[in-house]
Amino acid sequence: MHYRFGPFELRVPERELLRDGRPLAIEPKVLDLLAYMVEHRDRALGRDELISAVWGRSDVADGTLAQAVLRLRKTLATADGLRNPVRTVPRHGYRWVAPTESVAVEGGSEAEAERSHADPGVPTLAGSPAIPSSPQVPRRRAFAGMLALLVALAAIVLIGLFRLRDASIPPPQAGPAEADVRLAILPLVSAQAADELEDAGMIELLRRHLVARAGAPEVLSTATVVSFLKANRGKPPGQWADALQALRVSHVLEVDLAHDASGYRLEGNLVAANARSAIGQVRAANLEEALERFTNDVLGKLDAAAPVAVDSAIHGGDRLADALRLASRGRTRDAYEVLRVAHADAPTQIDLLVELAHLECALEMTAACDRHLDEALSSPGLGAWSRASVHLDRASRRLAELRLDQAREEIEAAAQAAQATSDNLLEARIVLARQHLAAVADEGDTALDLARRALTLFRVAADRGGQAAAQIALGDLAAQDGHHDEALADYREAYALFDSEGDQAGVARAGARMARALGHLGRFGEAGKVAHAAQAAASRQQDPLVLRDALDSLAWSLLQSGRLGEAREAAHAGLALLDPANNPRQALRLQSLLGFIDAAGGRYRNAMQAWERALQAMPDSAPGVGADSLRLAIVYAALNAGELERAGTEAARLRADAGRSADADVASFAEHAEALLAARRGEHAAAARLYARVWKRARDTGTLNQQLLADYSDVLFELGELDAVESLLGESDLPETEGHLVQLVRARYLLRRDRLDEAQAAFDSALRLAAERYSPLLDTSRAELARARSQGNGTPGQAGKDKSRR
Incomplete structure (x- = not known):
């Protein structure tokens, strides 16, 4: 039997889950769980029944089932219009509630479909009898490490995001809980607590879980609650009634969180106007599972719908939550518009301002971004976590502008602010910012150590997006060192992590880098396919940096396959989206790329002009970013254009750079330029000695190439x-064995071995591979072949054979 729901098709006999006809990766037990729930969608399924059916035994913990349900929800969470198909039935289990069509496939018969509908759910809280008041649960103080853990797990979302409504995005029809409930989360006896940060972390953790649910109630922002706690410090909870009434809340959720050797414990009370209902104690080995189960119990009492994570779930209550959902789907511009309106309605809400500035930075609205970041830093209400985040945003801007000293100052300011938070995730972000700075400053060993440390910290914090960013940093460093196989593996890992989070902008970023790595490995066909896919993914996003990066990768891929016209269009499209002052490094790459495209078409003077513009645009604060490779390219172009004096000038600059730098790459560029000049002067033996050193160094660093x-x-x-x-052609470390220049070298070699037909075949292959590219070597090879045929297969090869025997 096959089942269809939303864009998905479940093929039970084949053990496949497809979305829009394409297979999805899904764990075997999660697939078994999905199949059992869909097949028994007519009723609620108890936890014991599900555990027995899926795992085949009864000694599996409830937490294992809860984690499997969570992974199933995440797998199905990216579908537009599919509300969460798994409803939690409090104190019982789960039920499949998505409209589902069953299709009989036995014997290829005509499909017989039936529609199933969601169950009407349990009675609403308002319609339930009042629950007798239960005694308040005493609060147990968390030990010192609890603060760090709580705030670390809360760090992704800024504390204190204010809830606003925007008529421009109408909410879907509200359920009973949505319409009637305005919830405040308070720690038990929290007004007596010594440190609000502990309370804020717990409140924010629960708030994030609650507002992520479709049909969730309105939940007061953490900033509002923390302000309330500060204002009422020292008062007994019994005197909070008037203050709470001013907040216009209908319910208060009192929560106690504790940790011991066996794991985590959550319990509390849900307090309405005339009733206090105890939330049953939840225990779990990890905090995420405890929060998930506790949230399910709370929402069960409020009669809210089950979770959802789809683009269409903009339920209008928490404007920042709406914006974060949009941003997580790559809809950065839409997220900005939501927060822009919210900020206009509440200009003094500091955390709204911080997130608005973050989106403005991402959209490269630099004037607005800098103004709002400055405004946030001047606010006395800015908390330590938010202050660190603001400094990190400023550091990111300064790094993009290659203003390295200012970037370093901002990172250190972020680190100083973060000391007050004990936040592991914030520490990971700071380490990654330091890594980016070290990488741009060409401090390779330091950058590598920091990337590894950031990856470890993000793993500890269970932040997949951060892990992916650290994997990309590791891949970039490997690629810079010529280890493109290693880089490709890092980029693939980042791609998988971004994909698991539904982050399509991240998928595009990782895909663009995968394409470059494949190109360096000589896998041009694969590189082209991956680059096109990355560009397609990026074009559906609203992130200009991601789109430019994908266009850059696509242009390189098109250049490698000889499609110069299309490559030029892609490069120009990237430049059209770019203000060079905002991101000079990317401007340098795209401008340089145009030069390589011109050079590949034989337009050497145009290429030199493009590279010269790129060098002139390079900031003084980062003079080494790509400069030496461009100077070597200018030597090539000048020699081919007959401008020998210009070639000599650039070679001299490379010698000077090599004398000042300990970088082996700079020395290789300088020696390569000297070898080119020596060959032009006819000093072939001297050129060969230089090339032998350059070749050895390139082999050692994994940077051999067909040029x-x-x-x-x-x-x-x-x-x-x-x-x-012949030895060079047999080099196992040469990646581009099917490149057009390799085929031309092979043709010339075979010709000198008197294997004329094979030489002609290699030349024809090179001509096909070159496509729109031009190389003087094409003319040289063509002339040698024509001469060999006119002379009866003798002269070119005989001279070579005689010399090789001496």
Whole structure:
């Protein structure tokens, strides 16, 4: 039997889950759980029944089932229009409630469909009899480490996000709880607590779980609650009634969280106007599971719907939560519009201002971003966590502008602010910011250590998005060192993490880098497919940086396959989205790329002009970013354009850079330029010695490429060293074995071995691979082949053979 719900199709006999016809990765037990629930969707299923049916035994903990349900919800959470299909039935289990069509496939017969409908649910809280008051649960003080853990897990979302409504995005029809409930979360006896940060972390953790649910009640922002606690410090809870009434809340959720050797304990009371209902004690080995189960119990009492995580679930109550949902789907511009209106309605709400500035930074609205960040820092109500986040946003802007000293100052200011929070996740973000700074400053070893440390911290905090960002940082460092296989593995891991979170902007970022790594490995066909997919994913987002990065990758891929016109269009499209002052490093890349496209088409003077513009735009604060590779490219172009003096000038600059730098790459660029000049002067033996050193260094660093092969082979052909050319062609570390320059070198080699037909086949292959590209080596090879045919297969090869035997 097959089942269809929303965009999904469940094929039980084949053990497959498809979305829009494409298979989805899903764990076997989660698939078994899905199948059993769908097949028994006519009733609620108890936890014991589900455990027995899926795991085949009764000694499985309830937490294992809860985690499987959570993973199932996350797997199905990306579907537009599909409200959460798994409803929690409090104190019993779960029920499949999505409209589902069952399709008989036996014998290829015509499909027979039936529709199932969601059950009407349990009676609403308002319609239930009053529950007798229960004694208040005494609060147990968490030990010192609890503060760090609570705030760490709360760090992704800014504490104190204010709830507002925007008529421009109408909410869907409200359920009973949505319409009637305005909830405040208070720690038990929290007015007597010594440290509000502990309370704030607990409140924010629960608030995040609650507002993520479709049909969830309105929940007061954490900032509002913390302000309430400060104002009522020292008063017994019995005197809070008037203050709570001023907040216009209908319910108060009193919560106690404690931790011991066996795990976490959550319990509390749900207090309405005339009743106090105890929330049963929840125990779990990890905090996430405890919060999930506790939230289910609370929502069960409030008769709220089950969770949902779809783009269409904009229920209008928590404007910041709405914006975060939009931003997590790559809809950065839409998220900004939501917060812009909210901020206009509440201009003094500090945490709204912080998040608005963050989105403005992401959209490169630099003037507004800087103004609002400055405004936030000047506010006396800015908490330590938010202050650190503001400094990190400022550091990110300064890094993009390559203003490294200012970026370093902002990162240190963030670290100082973070000391008051004991927040592991915030620490991870600061470490990653330091890593980015070290990478831009070309401090490779430091950058690598920081990337590894950031990855560990993000794993401890269970932040998949942070893990993915750290994996990309590791991949970038590996790629810089020429270890493209290692880089590709890091990028694939980042891609999987972003995909598991439904972060399509992150998927596009990782995909763009995967395409570059594949290109460096000579897997041009795969690179092209991945680059097109990344560009398609990025084009559906509203993040200009992500889209430019994808266009950059696509342009490189098109250049590698010889489609110069399309490559030029992609590069120009990226530049059109860019203000060079905001991101000079990306401007440098795209401007340089246009130069390489021109050079590949034989337009050498145009290429030199593009590279010169890129060098002039490079900030003084980061003079080493790509400069030496561009100077080597100018040497190439100048020699091909006949501008020998210009080639000599750039080679001299490279020698000077090599003398000032301990970077082995700079020394290789300088020696490569000297070898090119020596070959042009006819000093082939000297050029060969230089190329031998450059080749060895490139092999050691994993940066061998077909251009170096062509240059080195050219002087070896002049020297008649065919055995040496054969050795180069057999180099196992050369990635681009199917590149057009490799085929041209092979053609020239075979010709000198008197294998004319094979040489012609290699030349024809090179011509196909070159597509729109032009290389002087094409003309050289064509002329050598024509001469060999006119002379009867003798002359070119004989000279080479005689020389190689001496």
